[in-house]
Amino acid sequence: MSETKSTHALEVRGLVKKFGNRTVLNDISFNLKRGEILVIMGGSGCGKSTLLRHLIGVLKPNEGEIHVLGTDITKLDDDGLAKVRRRFAMMHQFGALLNSLTVGQNVALPLLESGNVSESIADLVVKLKLELVGLTGFEHLKPSEISGGMRKRVGMARALALDPELLFCDEPTSGLDPVMTAVIDQLTLDMVHKLGITAVVVTHDMTSAFRIANKMIMLFEGQIIAQGSPDEIRNNPDPRLQQFIKGEADGPIPLKLSRDDYIKRLLSVD
Amino acid sequence: MLLAYTSLTLRAFASIGRSLSGRSTLRVHATFVQMVNVGVNSLPTVGLACLFMGLVLAMQSAGQLAQLGATERVADLVSFAMLREIGPLITAVVVIGRSGSSITAELGTMKVSEEIEALEVMAIDPVRYLVVPRLLAMVIMMPCLTIIGEALGLFGGWLLGVNSLSLDPLLYITRSLQAVDLKDLYTGLFKSLVFGFLIGSIACTYGMEVRDGAEGVGRNTTRSVVSCLLAMLGMDAILTAIFFFAT
Ligand SMILES: Nc1ncnc2c1ncn2[C@@H]1O[C@H](COP(=O)(O)OP(=O)(O)O)[C@@H](O)[C@H]1O
Ligand SMILES: [Mg+2]
Numbered sequence: 001m002s003e004t005k006s007t008h009a010l011e012v013r014g015l016v017k018k019f020g021n022r023t024v025l026n027d028i029s030f031n032l033k034r035g036e037i038l039v040i041m042g043g044s045g046c047g048k049s050t051l052l053r054h055l056i057g058v059l060k061p062n063e064g065e066i067h068v069l070g071t072d073i074t075k076l077d078d079d080g081l082a083k084v085r086r087r088f089a090m091m092h093q094f095g096a097l098l099n100s101l102t103v104g105q106n107v108a109l110p111l112l113e114s115g116n117v118s119e120s121i122a123d124l125v126v127k128l129k130l131e132l133v134g135l136t137g138f139e140h141l142k143p144s145e146i147s148g149g150m151r152k153r154v155g156m157a158r159a160l161a162l163d164p165e166l167l168f169c170d171e172p173t174s175g176l177d178p179v180m181t182a183v184i185d186q187l188t189l190d191m192v193h194k195l196g197i198t199a200v201v202v203t204h205d206m207t208s209a210f211r212i213a214n215k216m217i218m219l220f221e222g223q224i225i226a227q228g229s230p231d232e233i234r235n236n237p238d239p240r241l242q243q244f245i246k247g248e249a250d251g252p253i254p255l256k257l258s259r260d261d262y263i264k265r266l267l268s269v270d
Numbered sequence: 271m272l273l274a275y276t277s278l279t280l281r282a283f284a285s286i287g288r289s290l291s292g293r294s295t296l297r298v299h300a301t302f303v304q305m306v307n308v309g310v311n312s313l314p315t316v317g318l319a320c321l322f323m324g325l326v327l328a329m330q331s332a333g334q335l336a337q338l339g340a341t342e343r344v345a346d347l348v349s350f351a352m353l354r355e356i357g358p359l360i361t362a363v364v365v366i367g368r369s370g371s372s373i374t375a376e377l378g379t380m381k382v383s384e385e386i387e388a389l390e391v392m393a394i395d396p397v398r399y400l401v402v403p404r405l406l407a408m409v410i411m412m413p414c415l416t417i418i419g420e421a422l423g424l425f426g427g428w429l430l431g432v433n434s435l436s437l438d439p440l441l442y443i444t445r446s447l448q449a450v451d452l453k454d455l456y457t458g459l460f461k462s463l464v465f466g467f468l469i470g471s472i473a474c475t476y477g478m479e480v481r482d483g484a485e486g487v488g489r490n491t492t493r494s495v496v497s498c499l500l501a502m503l504g505m506d507a508i509l510t511a512i513f514f515f516a517t
Contacts, residue, residue, distance in 0.1 A: 085393040096388035
């Protein structure tokens with residue numbers, strides 16, 4: 001294990017992932033400095049969540065290296081991976097809360113399981129973190145009793161419970177109202193600027209993306225078609241990128257099949 | 271599935287080993303919660319099922335034994351069969367249907383809703399957190415349930431013997447006690463302990479291996495019940511051979 005004292009929180013080299021013979025991620029390479037916010041953009045199904053699941057060690061790539069906080073996690077066993085995982089946290093797309101526990105118990109879970117936090121301290125931290133995401137007083141409800149957007153925010157509170165060095169968020173603001181979106185964005189910014197953590201945020205909300213990003217990556221059909229600072233991305237001439245930023249229906253991103261293809265598909269027998 | 275089963279079982283043992291050697295903690299409270307789930311809550315069903323089996327055993331044997339003019343031997347037969355075989359068997363069948371299936375469905379649903387993945391990402395070992403408490407609860411509670419089930423089964427036999435066969439209540443009990451020795455009780459309970467381990471480990475494996483959403487949960491729950499039943503009956507044959515046939 002090479003624990004390099006690099007300034008990069010994240011370094012990905014030549015990541016390739018295939019499900020069967022379908023290549024879902026193709027030659028992904030990027031890196032991220034400590035204390036920065038990386039936004040990964042792209043349409044639904046382009047591989048954003050899959051990329052994130054590689055960064056947190058849930059999926060193993062077919063090829064490539066993934067250095068998280070200075071350690072190549074593709075070469076780690078379960079114990080080594082657990083060691084790295086204690087230093088980062090993930091907010092899942094749908095919260096991924098334990099349904100058998102209350103909201104408060106969910107947020108307390110990583111604290112209590114880390115083994116060196118007493119229950120009274122955990123209680124306090126739970127209140128603080130729920131306050132941060134605007135859910136004071138919801139401790140005793142079950143995840144099934146709150147809305148999808150609230151579950152996400154509980155997921156955020158749980159991710160922040162152990163004050164991670166690196167935070168991954170999968171679509172933290174989709175399904176939230178504009179005010180709550182701004183609150184979560186501000187929270188991400190505060191975490192990074194005040195506590196100096198590093199964040200990786202997947203989103204297809206462009207307002208939110210440009211509000212928080214230091215660095216942006218645009219994924220398209222499993223490939224990075226552009227990466228750079230927000231300004232570089234805004235001024236990138238790639239028509240697919242521009243269509244995505246402006247949110248237009250017409251453009252090079254193929255939504256519909258061409259007329260001929262459509263007729264061919266309809267009449268073809270599989 | 272056999273590979274997944276072996277690997278999960280080994281991981282569970284490793285996890286218990288780590289807890290015993292003090293390198294991690296056992297989730298004692300969660301284990302008690304599961305003991306209530308799989309054990310205490312199964313008690314009414316197990317009790318009733320065994321009571322019925324006791325009645326049935328007494329009725330079936332009464333006819334046969336009456337022809338030999340030995341109706342009083344109903345007591346021998348009921349206690350003998352109940353302790354050695356019927357008690358552990360009926361208890362296991364009830365627990366498989368009630369608790370084995372629910373363990374698979376619960377873990378499977380957690381798998382599908384990414385809860386297990388979330389645990390792993392929080393560096394919480396799902397085997398230690400979810401599997402070990404369920405497995406331990408099964409192993410501890412099966413013998414407890416079985417012994418209570420057996421008591422009710424014997425009671426069922428006694429009820430029928432005293433009421434319908436006009437046997438002497440006290441003589442029935444004396445005969446029952448004379449018909450069996452401690453080995454019958456021990457081997458029955460040992461069987462139930464092994465059954466508990468099989469049910470717990472198989473149900474957890476099928477739960478953790480769920481793929482493809484809700485459909486997968488349903489599919490694996492069915493498979494889990496079928497596998498538990500077959501494994502339990504197969505193990506019953508093996509253990510019976512070892513205890514009573516080969517020796
Ligand atoms: N476990 C899997 N097995 C097969 N295909 C998968 C799996 N996970 C994701 N995919 C495929 O990978 C592609 C990217 O999915 P995903 O990363 O979830 O997209 P999104 O960018 O919307 O988060 C999709 O086409 C999806 O069908
Ligand atoms: Mg996604």
